[in-house]
Amino acid sequence: xxxLHEYVGPATMEKIASLAKRRGFVYQSSEIYGGxxxxxxxxxxxxxxxxxxxxxxWKEMTQLHDNIVGLDAAILMHPRTWEASGHVENFTDPxxxxxxxxxxxxxxxxxxxxxxxxxCPSCGGELTDTRKFNLxxxxxxxxxxxxxxxxxxxxxxxxxxxxxxxxxxxxCRVKIPFGIAQVGKAFRNEIVTKNFIFRTCExxxxxxxxxxxxxxxxxxxxxxxxxxxxxxxxxxxxxxxLRWHRHxxxxxxxxxxxxxxxxxxFPMGWRELEGVHNRSDYDLSRHAEFxxxxxxxxxxxxxxxxxxxxxxxxxxxxxxxxxxxxxxYDEEKVAGQGGAxxxxxxxxxxxxxxxxxxxxxxxxxxxxxxxxxxxxxxxxKEDYVTDYDQxxxxxxxxxxxxxxxxxxxVTVDYETKETGAVTLRFRDSMEQxxxxxxxxxxxxxxxxxxxxRIL
Numbered sequence: 327x328x329x330l331h332e333y334v335g336p337a338t339m340e341k342i343a344s345l346a347k348r349r350g351f352v353y354q355s356s357e358i359y360g361g362x363x364x365x366x367x368x369x370x371x372x373x374x375x376x377x378x379x380x381x382x383x384w385k386e387m388t389q390l391h392d393n394i395v396g397l398d399a400a401i402l403m404h405p406r407t408w409e410a411s412g413h414v415e416n417f418t419d420p421x422x423x424x425x426x427x428x429x430x431x432x433x434x435x436x437x438x439x440x441x442x443x444x445x446c447p448s449c450g451g452e453l454t455d456t457r458k459f460n461l462x463x464x465x466x467x468x469x470x471x472x473x474x475x476x477x478x479x480x481x482x483x484x485x486x487x488x489x490x491x492x493x494x495x496x497x498c499r500v501k502i503p504f505g506i507a508q509v510g511k512a513f514r515n516e517i518v519t520k521n522f523i524f525r526t527c528e529x530x531x532x533x534x535x536x537x538x539x540x541x542x543x544x545x546x547x548x549x550x551x552x553x554x555x556x557x558x559x560x561x562x563x564x565x566x567x568l569r570w571h572r573h574x575x576x577x578x579x580x581x582x583x584x585x586x587x588x589x590x591x592f593p594m595g596w597r598e599l600e601g602v603h604n605r606s607d608y609d610l611s612r613h614a615e616f617x618x619x620x621x622x623x624x625x626x627x628x629x630x631x632x633x634x635x636x637x638x639x640x641x642x643x644x645x646x647x648x649x650x651x652x653x654x655y656d657e658e659k660v661a662g663q664g665g666a667x668x669x670x671x672x673x674x675x676x677x678x679x680x681x682x683x684x685x686x687x688x689x690x691x692x693x694x695x696x697x698x699x700x701x702x703x704x705x706x707k708e709d710y711v712t713d714y715d716q717x718x719x720x721x722x723x724x725x726x727x728x729x730x731x732x733x734x735x736v737t738v739d740y741e742t743k744e745t746g747a748v749t750l751r752f753r754d755s756m757e758q759x760x761x762x763x764x765x766x767x768x769x770x771x772x773x774x775x776x777x778x779r780i781l
Contacts, residue, residue, distance in 0.1 A: 337655035339593045343522045345671065346651065349730050351375065351681075352523060364519035364527035371730060372647070374681035374711060376530075379646050380509055382678060383532045386557055387507040394505035394534065395498055399486025401479060401511060402467070408478055410616035411485050411609070413462055416580055419517055421459040426451025432517050461514045463527075479513040484638065486510075487535045488609045491634075492621060502623055502634060503546060505536040509643060521594050523648050530643035535636050537623070540607065543583070543635040547604045550637050551586060554602055558588070562676040562779040563653050567591040568599075581608040583635075590649050599649055600641035607633040650679060654731060660756070673731030674754055677774040682732045683710035684770060687723050689739040691716050699738040702748065702763060706736075709767055728753055733777075734770055754780045 346352040350369035354361040368376055388394050408414050420433035424446035433456045436447050444453040463479040466472075480486070487506045494506060509532050519525050538546045551570075559565055573585040583604040590599040610633045614621040622631045654673040661668065677683060684706055688699035696716055706712050713732065715723045720737065727735050737749040737758075746763040752773075761769050 337593055337652050339522055342593070342648075342651055342655060345655070345673075345729065346372070346522075351651065364516055364525075366523050366526060366644075371681040375650065375675075375679060376643065376647050378679045378681070379650060380530075380532065380643055382561065383557075383641070383643075383646075384507065384509065386560075387505070387534050391505065393500065393503060394507055394536075395494060395500065397487055397490060397494070397506050397508045398510065399483065399490060399508060402477055403480060403485065403489070405477055406616055407485050407489060407613075408462065408481075410612045411488075412580055412612070413478075413481055414460070417462055417481060418458040418460050420456045421517055422456050423454045424449060424451045425454060430517055459515075459517060461516065463513045463515050480511075481514050482512050482640075483508050483510045483531045483533050484535060484609075484640065487533070488613055488636075489617075491535075491537065491610070492619075495623065502625070503536060503538045503542070505534050507532075507534040509533075521592070521597075523644050524592065524594075524597065526644065529645070531640060532643050532646070533638065533640045535638050537634040537636055540632055540635050543604055543606070543637060546637045547584060547602070550639055551602050554588060554600060554639055561650075561679065562674075562777065563590075563649070567653065569596065571596075571598075579603070581605050590653075592649070592652055599645060600639065603638040603640070605636040605638050607635050609636060610634065650675065670725050670728050672728040672753060674779060675731040675733065676779070677733040677777050680731045680733050681711065682713045682727075682730060683774075684734040684736055685713040685715060685723075685727045685732045686736045686738065687714075687720060688716050689720060689737060693740070694743065695738055695740070698742060699736075702736065702738060702766070705763075706767060706770075710770065724751065724756075734773070736766065 349371055351372035353367045353369055355365035355367050356362045384396070388396050421430065422433045422441070423430050427446060427449040429446065429448050431447070433441060440447045440453070446453055462481050465477060465479065466475040467477045468475045487508055491506065494500060509530060511528065512531050513528055516525055516527050519527060536546060536550065558568060567590055569589050571587045571589050573582065573587070578585055583606040585601060585603040587598045588600045589596045610621040614633070621633060623634050624631050651673070654675045656672045656674055658670050658672065659667060660670055686699045686703040686706070688695040699716070700714065703712050703714050713727070715726065717723070724735055733753045735751040737751065739749065742748050742763070747760045748763060748766060749758050750761045750766070750769065751758045
């Protein structure tokens with residue numbers, strides 16, 4: 327029978343960060359030395375969740391589309407790449423400092439009256455003049471540190487796709503329209519890092535660049551907007567926590583013909599989750615200019631030549647992870663043993679994303695139940711990431727798995743010894759059913775395929 331439960335309260339960033347550390351999702355980088363601002367480490371559950379989010383996105387982009395291929399470009403690229411892309415000249419934030427408290431702010435994120443009066447919003451002290459701050463990390467390559475050895479840590483993954491687009495056309499014989507997908511690290515020397523892992527200096531992007539014939543870009547742009555919206559619905563995300571934001575004339579990036587953001591209602595408010603951009607032919611024309619190479623696409627059917635337009639979908643992998651954590655977080659008041667009130671924290675991950683799919687729990691350590699449970703876990707390991715827990719009351723073990731987001735618990739009891747049937751418990755509803763040992767793996771697979779989130 328399922329337990330009675332009712333909704334209690336929403337997620338806060340403090341609750342998310344606390345749970346993330348407590349359960350091994352995310353740790354502060356270099357914490358024993360006081361921590362490194364803007365950098366985070368992903369623990370055992372965090373790396374499983376991150377990898378699963380990446381795999382789902384990769385499957386959506388490449389496996390489910392016959393005309394999209396993958397790429398893994400180097401982080402270190404020729405510095406002329408970033409001159410062509412406009413990052414050397416344009417990738418800046420306006421920066422001000424307080425002369426009194428030494429706090430640092432992005433000038434566009436403090437009240438206009440403070441900026442006009444050069445008054446610090448924190449302490450009232452005097453602010454410095456606004457100056458441009460380039461967000462790219464700059465370093466040197468080779469043994470001599472001079473202007474000829476300057477190189478950058480890439481601030482985005484897209485440029486690796488653009489400079490390889492002709493290679494892929496020639497080696498893979500793809501025809502327009504086609505896309506190139508990539509997941510990789512990017513680095514931005516952010517002035518202010520805050521809201522846990524939302525804005526960091528080191529992060530991962532999931533980007534797909536879709537090459538189309540000029541004139542077909544508007545239709546392709548709208549089609550990709552629909553596909554990206556449907557993707558989050560497929561993941562079981564609360565769709566009333568998503569919305570579109572169209573960039574106005576003052577917001578459009580220098581390369582964009584049109585741009586929309588998918589925004590998510592994070593605990594700190596609506597923030598960008600993913601961008602869908604019509605980049606026109608800006609990128610390929612710039613690389614053609616700076617490299618001196620012909621970047622035109624040649625249609626083999628009619629010998630037509632043109633610079634393709636590019637439709638970009640760009641999402642942060644680590645920001646998606648934060649969104650999934652926030653979206654899955656729930657607190658409930660439930661009926662405990664003897665009818666007493668109890669509480670549980672639960673992460674309602676889609677089972678395809680959950681770091682652990684099934685936890686195997688022997689009812690008792692003795693009488694051969696532990697050994698039997700270990701055997702069942704071995705059977706499930708081939709298909710699923712599993713956990714094993716034999717410590718404490720069964721109810722407490724269920725709560726621990728709920729908090730980690732494990733969608734299925736398999737309880738091994740004395741009846742299992744007699745009939746082979748186990749108790750399969752569902753995280754969301756807390757319903758429990760008996761399932762034969764031989765049917766267990768297939769039943770879990772069926773439940774994952776048919777999962778629908780309880781709202």
